[in-house]
Amino acid sequence: MARSIAVIGAGYWGKNLVRVFDELGALACVCDIEPEHLEQLNLDNQIVKCREVARVITDPAIRAVAIATPAATHYELARSALAAGKDVFVEKPLALSAKEGRELVELAEANERVLMVGHILRYHPAVLKLGEMIEAGDLGRIEYIYSNRLNLGKLRTEENILWSFAPHDISVILGLVNERPVAVSSHGEAFLQRGVSDVTLTSIEFPAGIKAHTFVSWLHPFKEQRLVVVGSEQMAVFEDSRAAEKLVCYPHRVEWQAGRFPVAVKGEPRVIAVPEDEPLRLECEHFLESLDSRIPPRTDGWEGLRVLEVLNAAEESLQKNGRVVPLPVAGNGRRLTKSVPVRSRALAVARAAVAVGAAADVTVTPGPKLPAEPEPAPHPSPTAQRPDYFVHQTAVVDEGAVIGSGSRIWHYCHISAGARIGERNILGQNVFVADGVITGRGCKIQNNVSLYRGVVLEDDVFCGPSCVFTNVIDPRAFIEKKTEFRPTVVRRGASIGANATIVCGNTLGKYCLIGAGAVVTSDVPDYALMTGIPARLRGWVCRCGRRLKFNDERSQCRCGNIYQQIDGSVTAVKEG
Numbered sequence: 001m002a003r004s005i006a007v008i009g010a011g012y013w014g015k016n017l018v019r020v021f022d023e024l025g026a027l028a029c030v031c032d033i034e035p036e037h038l039e040q041l042n043l044d045n046q047i048v049k050c051r052e053v054a055r056v057i058t059d060p061a062i063r064a065v066a067i068a069t070p071a072a073t074h075y076e077l078a079r080s081a082l083a084a085g086k087d088v089f090v091e092k093p094l095a096l097s098a099k100e101g102r103e104l105v106e107l108a109e110a111n112e113r114v115l116m117v118g119h120i121l122r123y124h125p126a127v128l129k130l131g132e133m134i135e136a137g138d139l140g141r142i143e144y145i146y147s148n149r150l151n152l153g154k155l156r157t158e159e160n161i162l163w164s165f166a167p168h169d170i171s172v173i174l175g176l177v178n179e180r181p182v183a184v185s186s187h188g189e190a191f192l193q194r195g196v197s198d199v200t201l202t203s204i205e206f207p208a209g210i211k212a213h214t215f216v217s218w219l220h221p222f223k224e225q226r227l228v229v230v231g232s233e234q235m236a237v238f239e240d241s242r243a244a245e246k247l248v249c250y251p252h253r254v255e256w257q258a259g260r261f262p263v264a265v266k267g268e269p270r271v272i273a274v275p276e277d278e279p280l281r282l283e284c285e286h287f288l289e290s291l292d293s294r295i296p297p298r299t300d301g302w303e304g305l306r307v308l309e310v311l312n313a314a315e316e317s318l319q320k321n322g323r324v325v326p327l328p329v330a331g332n333g334r335r336l337t338k339s340v341p342v343r344s345r346a347l348a349v350a351r352a353a354v355a356v357g358a359a360a361d362v363t364v365t366p367g368p369k370l371p372a373e374p375e376p377a378p379h380p381s382p383t384a385q386r387p388d389y390f391v392h393q394t395a396v397v398d399e400g401a402v403i404g405s406g407s408r409i410w411h412y413c414h415i416s417a418g419a420r421i422g423e424r425n426i427l428g429q430n431v432f433v434a435d436g437v438i439t440g441r442g443c444k445i446q447n448n449v450s451l452y453r454g455v456v457l458e459d460d461v462f463c464g465p466s467c468v469f470t471n472v473i474d475p476r477a478f479i480e481k482k483t484e485f486r487p488t489v490v491r492r493g494a495s496i497g498a499n500a501t502i503v504c505g506n507t508l509g510k511y512c513l514i515g516a517g518a519v520v521t522s523d524v525p526d527y528a529l530m531t532g533i534p535a536r537l538r539g540w541v542c543r544c545g546r547r548l549k550f551n552d553e554r555s556q557c558r559c560g561n562i563y564q565q566i567d568g569s570v571t572a573v574k575e576g
Helices: 014-023 035-039 053-058 071-083 098-110 125-135 161-177 279-293 301-319 345-355
Strands: 005-008 027-031 048-050 064-067 087-091 115-118 142-150 183-189 199-205 211-217 224-231 235-239 247-250 253-257 261-265 455-457 488-490 528-531 536-540 554-556 562-566 569-574
Touching: 005 014, 005 053, 014 027, 014 279, 027 053, 053 071, 064 071, 064 279, 071 087, 071 098, 087 279, 098 115, 098 301, 115 279, 115 301, 125 161, 125 224, 125 235, 125 247, 142 161, 161 183, 161 199, 161 211, 161 224, 161 301, 183 301, 199 301
Parallel strands: 005 027, 005 064, 027 048, 064 087, 087 115, 142 211, 455 488
Antiparallel strands: 142 224, 183 199, 199 211, 224 235, 235 247, 253 261, 528 536, 554 562, 562 569
16 A cells, blocks of 8 residues: 555554564654654665654545654544544544544544454464454363563553553454453552552453452563463363463363262363464555455554443443443444454454345345354444434344344333344334344334344344244253354245244244244254144245145245245245
8 A cells, every 4th residue: 555654652662563564654743742762763764754644634645643642642643633534543542532442433434434452462473363262162162361461561640550451351352252341440559659559459251250460560580471261171271471472272161970079180281372463564565455445443543442341341340349330231222333353354344244234135044153243233334324214212222233224123122132124023022122233124023022142144034033942952040152153044034933942953944833832942944834742844835824725735825925845844936
């Protein structure tokens, strides 16, 4: 790409951004109020050096700015750049309050600008690999995460250790758990300056019961950067300070003897190979890719805002001597979107097309395993028209949910972050839609239905009142089985009667009809009529819903559709 990036701030960390953007051939200008910072840079003469931020903001040749200044200046600089039509990369934290962070996110969306936060660990090859392992279930059920970020490092006066060190680990923890936390508490001590904490211990609680804590200090005799993920099958340790063993798995687990006595079973550690790519270079390349593709980056403004919410709650807890601070549910009926971690440009573009209803046809065919939870839907393309829909004032739509044009969400519904509701859906009273659920166009979901993670509805599916979807075969209240969720797919045009139960792990064929109160325990063929407990095949139905009668393996419905029956299945010969 052409040299069109300006870096504002060339000090302690900014000089690294200058180096990488220059190596990538994107750097056009460096701005810093300290002349010695500019003098120390070894740059080609074509790179402009200046001390006036206004010169950068008003220069039409500058496409985007990267901000690496003290945290207290991030909000004003980012706001000025976004208002001027620039794309923005801002080092952590996004701002110093969630209110300011939200303003930046909304300004970026209003101006259709890329806003990315410098949470560099989210681009570390070891962290990316760890995330893949968690999604694949290699660690089993995640129980607990903790991190230590300790050093006798750069001491700051404008921000405490919580704001200086903790954002990196909070960002990683939120990314690995893939849930929004419900409560935060933090304890800290200020030894060098009154009111500026040098040591903090922050605890984070998630809705599925996962707990996490992060311990940070700049008064430590040696450098330690370690993150530990404790799973039911394995434990993983990411230690950035160990050159050859950055990611190690320990297959330790706990077995219960006679169902009463826990016994630790240790396994041999295994080093996980990860690429040696520089995280900062990967992060900067990701930003440049977002500038070209207009696909929101992995650590976009919404991700930065979620980290801010945790930091603000931790700061409040510090001031209240460690009191637990609950995090409220956001969104009440608002149209809100959130980015998806971009693994490939083509995949993200396809998802964006589905999210805004741009695809010509929504037919979802999942793979053999449950999709990773939750991959929130991406922002619409900047040129796409934002969908129009209705949400009743009593309904709750979490940040990150995507709702298609023409849909209607009625009384007391709850749409979770990461859910994707297609166009022209109707959700009756008291419907719950979990993270990761996908519905196609024209679905009707009647009162008191819960769509749990793993449920996929294709176009024109009807879910009768109080029908039930399960997601675990053998649930226990006292055992977390989140990694054992099984997908359920309901094909195009299928109808599920009132009070029916659909056992997870099965596929309901297109235009099938499930009778009221039936319990489906196996796959259902296309056009099948199923009733009873357990549900059994009672006949076949037309696309229009009428019962089919076959003569010599052919049937013509009164609506004109013609079907053929071969080897226990029905296919359409002519269907309008």
